Amino acid sequence: MNSKIYLKNRLTELYNKFANLSIKYQYDSYTEKHIVEVLPFSEYDTNEDYLNFESELSFEFDNMFFPESVMFISEESLTKITNPEFILEKQIFSIENHNIKHTFRIEKEDKYTCVEYTYVDKTNYCLAA
Numbered sequence: 001m002n003s004k005i006y007l008k009n010r011l012t013e014l015y016n017k018f019a020n021l022s023i024k025y026q027y028d029s030y031t032e033k034h035i036v037e038v039l040p041f042s043e044y045d046t047n048e049d050y051l052n053f054e055s056e057l058s059f060e061f062d063n064m065f066f067p068e069s070v071m072f073i074s075e076e077s078l079t080k081i082t083n084p085e086f087i088l089e090k091q092i093f094s095i096e097n098h099n100i101k102h103t104f105r106i107e108k109e110d111k112y113t114c115v116e117y118t119y120v121d122k123t124n125y126c127l128a129a
Helices: 001-017 041-046 048-065
Strands: 023-026 034-040 067-075 086-088 091-097 100-108 110-118
Touching: 001 034, 001 048, 001 086, 034 041, 034 048, 034 100, 041 048, 048 067
Parallel strands: 034 067
Antiparallel strands: 023 034, 023 086, 091 100, 100 110
């Protein structure tokens, strides 16, 4: 099995295990580095189950495909994915009703999860002289 197929399979497993994740993948042939962007940062930074999965995946990958390596990043990273080879993310859509914007993620057909709601102020203010 080549390294890209291995990573795609493992990242799909990661994506299916953690409902909130969005994953982008890119390979840099110059450095032999597989770059994986994981969003949101809160999952990447504080979710212990995610961190354990990432650690195990990195260890396995290093043992199987050295000198290639895998690097996990998030939106806080200086390294960016500019041309992703594949993307795993749930579809997102928003509905605005009575100045409240609800953002939903499509989990499965007919199943939606509200991931955010925000107040939208549409009042136009004019400065008094």
